[in-house]
Every structure is written in C-alpha cells, then in structure tokens.
Amino acid sequence: MGNTKSKTEEARLQNLLSKFTDDERGKLLKRYKEFGKSNEENNILDEGGTASDHHDKNNRPLIEKCGQISVEDFKQHLSNVITPSLRQGFAQYFQIESSNSWDYTNSKLSEKLGKLSSSTVSITELGFISAIYKLLRSNIIDQAQSAFIICHASGDGGALKTFVQDVTRAALAYWFEGAQLTSEVIETSKTIEKQEFVSDQHRLVEYLLLFPKLSSLNPEDFERTAQFLKESSLDEYFDHEAFVEWYTNNIPFKHLFGILITHIFLEDQNFPYSNTLNLTQLKALRQTNLISASISSPYSLPNFSRLISVADYFVLAQYLPGDCRTSPMPHTLLFSSKRDGDSWQTFMNSFLYKGSTLIIVRDKDGHVFGGFAYQDWEVSPKFFGSEQNFLFTIKPRLRCFPASAGYNENWQYLNVGMKTLPNGLGMGGQLDYFALWINSDFVNGHSKAAPLSTTYSNPQLSKQAEFKIDEVEVWLVKPTERDIDEIPQGGRISILDRHPAELELIEMATNRKMYSKEVREPNV
Secondary structure: OOOOOOHHHHHHHHHHHOOOOHHHHHHHHHHHHHHOOOHHHHHHHHOOOOHHHOEOOOOOEHHHHOOEEOHHHHHHOOOOOOOHHHHHHHHHHHHHHHHOOOOOOHHHHHHHHHOOOOOOOOEEHHHHHHHHHHHHOOOHHHHHHHHHHHHHHOOOOOOHHHHHHHHHHHHHHHHHHHHHOOHHHHHHOOOOOOOOOOOOOHHHHHHHHHHHHOOOOOOOOHHHHHHHHHHHOOOOOOOHHHHHHHHHOOHHHHHHHHHHHHHHHOOOOOOOOOOOOOHHHHHHHHHOOOOOOOEEOOOOOOOOOOOOOHHHHHHHHHHOOHHHHOOOOOEEEEEEHHHHOOOHHHHHHHHEOOEEEEEEEEEOOOOEEEEEEOOOEOOEEEEEOOOOOEEEEEEOOOEEEEHHHOOOOOOEEEEOOOOOOOOEEEEEEEOOEEEEEEEOOOOEEEOOOOOOOOOOOOOOOOOOOEEEEEEEEEEEEEEOOOOHHHOOHHHHOOHHHHOHHHHHHHHHHHOOOOHHHOOOOOOO
16 A cells, blocks of 8 residues: 555545544644654753754654654654563554554454465554544443453464553553642653553552442452453453443443543643643543542652552542542641551541541551541531442452442441440441441541441442551542631530540549530530
8 A cells, every 4th residue: 555545545534633632632633653664863952952944855854754663663662661562562562553454344353364464564544543543532332342452463463461451550650640740840841751551550450350240239249350461361252242332331441441542642741731731721630530549648749648549549549530630739648557656636636627538547457448428527416428438448448339329328427426336437337337447536436337338339338347456548529618707616626526535534434424415516
C-alpha cells in the first residue's frame, strides 16, 4: 500500500476522526507522527533541536516523513512503565487494524490471531486511529474484542492475570501523577517522574479479576473465587466469549484500561505537567477519575498512608462522589493515631463538622477496613448521613460496599456522654450491632454482620466480630460546605460529654444526679 491512501481509506479515516473532538483529533495525529519519528530524529530532538529545523536528503522536513510506523518503532515509543509483553500486545493489535482495519468479524478472529507473530505489517495512520477508536469510542463489544486481542497477543501466552497486572502497573503510574499536581505545579510546569507501584498492587489485581463475580446481595463464595483466580493464571484459558463477558461486566478494569489508553495516545507524554493544562481541565480529569486528587500527607509520596497503598486508594476514589475528587483542597490526613496518639477526644475533634471523610482502621489481627461518610460528622443520638456513604475492606481483601445495596438508612452514628445509648462512632447495622463500630474508649470496636449488614450489605469487616484497635487514620476528602456560623457550638464538645465515666463517679460521690445531661441533646 506504501504511503498512499485510497479515497476509500481516506474517507474511512475522516469518518473515524469525526468521532473525536477537535482537540482529540489534533492530539491523535500528533501522536501518530511522534510514533513514526526515526531514531535519528529523536537524537536531534534530544540535543535541543526541532524536527522542522532538519531535513532529509530530499530537503523534506523529517516530521513529514511518517507514512507508516514499524512495529519496533511503535514499541520503542511506548512509555517505559509498560511491560515488554504488553507492548507486544499493543503492537500486534495495531498491526491487525492496519492490515485490514474494517469489516473483520468474530469468525475471522482466530485467523487473525494466528498471524500475530508476523512483524512485517507496518502500522498505518488508518490502523492507528481505528485501533484507538475501537478501544475508546466504539461499542462495548468492540472494546472487549480489542482488549482480548491485546491480552492474547502479549508475550506471556495470554494469561488474564498477567494482562491485568501489566495494565494495572502502567495505568496506576499515570493515574497517581495527579496526587502531586497542584495549581503551583501547573504554574511552574514542574515535571515529576512517573512512579511504578508493583509490590502493593496484588490486592487490586485480585479485585479487578474477581469484580464480575462479586455480588452486593450475597456473601462471597471464597471457594469459587479462589478457583477463578487459579484459572486466570493459565495461558489462554479464557476464550473469546468468556473474556468478552468478563470485560463487559468489569467497570473498574474498563476504567483503568481506559486511563492507560487515554494517557498513551490522547495526551502529551509529559502529561499532566503541561503549561497548557488549566484548573478547569484538571477538575474535569479528576471528576472522571482519570487522575487522582492531590494529597497532603506528612509522609512522602507515594507512601502517603500507613494503612492504604496507591492501588487501594484508586478503588476508594472510584467510589467517592465526584465533588470529593474535584475539591480544590487536597485530600488531607486529619488524624493518625500513630502521630496524634490514642485519644478518643483528639480523634473525634479531628473530623467533627469538617466535611466528607474516610476513616481507616487496622485491628490487632492485621485486618484493615473502614468507611466513607459524605455528610459532616456531628454528635447525635440518632442515625444520619447519606446514601453516598460506603464501607470497605483493604486487608486481607480489597472490597467496597455502597450504602445503596442495603435495606435501611442507618448510614452513620456518633454519640458520647449518654448512658442509655452506645457511646462511640458507628456505621450501618443498628444500635449495639453496627457494621463498623469504634467505641469511645478508643480501644475496642466491633463489626457485626451475619451474614451481611442490613445497611451496606457488607460481611464482617474485621477478623473477629469484637476487635481491638491497632491504628486509625482519618482523611478529609472534601471540606464542609457549612459557614462557620452554621457549625453548632457543640462542635467544641461540652464538658458533660468529654468524660462520661468521671461524670458518673461525681454523681456517685455527691449522691446527686445531673439531670441537665438527660434533657439536652449531647454536644450542645
């Protein structure tokens, strides 16, 4: 075919490009030219020149020479956070699209897969655009089929687990760049190296593999999920039909794979640290969770938390409401028992009327779990909150349990200083039988759900129903929208609520009952 496109191919190319926005079309064509640059040109650019300053022997600018892309050039231009096996899968998928970009059907798929080992087919402009269109803009079946080809063309025999691991490793490196991205970084165009997260991603990989098998209405069948994980490690175990079913029902993996495709082919390679990126664009990217929210932590990134990893944080961010990802303030560590001590009062004051929060607990058995509360925490003898709340487990298994799956509205509870009601923090379930409970002694807690909580449809979060607290963190993900005048004075906690045990001793010593604490709302 050479470098000349037929009228039919040109019409198909223009039709595909029309599926993208003007900005995306410009980026796609720019990326195609960048992938087609020769090593000679890359060396020139590395030395500080520009492509238009240099010409070939026919006096044509080097950047205009790109008619087709060799497979080796294509793989070399993929980011180094992408494994060699995944590079191979991408390259051979783009080859298929370049050899016959249109009208291939499932009946021809096995034939095409049989020819993937050939490296003689170059990647054309039409094939390049067609491949990206099918991955990002086409119907879900085309997307799944494209992912299936990439998976099976990868160098490890098409094992589903290896494919998910490779995608996760690369996509997280792009996604977490947002944690370090602030308005100051944008203004100075600061460049920060992409970081890889290999050692802490195994829980996310398991979660992604199992997601289509998990039900919000029934307890998890651990024998069944263990068998599926075993099968996912086998080469070519999943045929086309099984893979398509898995992919089309896997919202988080589709999103993570989309992050990777978008960052590779629709953004500049120094993205997101471009001096053209403004706060409106940044907000839009965080709204759709294409990059993470910025993070404020006393610990250096990427180890921003003692209790959760980058991979865990990605899943929690998926469940956060959009305005919690786009808040102009970074996600901030409000409280750490390791840093701030084991004080209930300090713990409670850290988040009272502060805004939307993540509370993360590790018990003495090493299980890590917690809950997200969208509504401000306030002291009340009644349940309150929002259906946007959710509970989660981090260790030993990464799982999330949204409030919408439950049967009542007992979303959150916080109370102190009342002998007739539980004193502590709770989420889900019912009084004295919470899905998650932290007692006001800040030593004990429980997670009672047999077999599932009535509010969040979660199983028992801790290893034992009654647990001992080892460590706690509280993260603010969106500041309160209340004006300072709207925050009750009780936000500073009445003396009657601070030391209920001591108050009871005073009553016994004086033989006088303090009736005032019974006729008022606590914390007023």
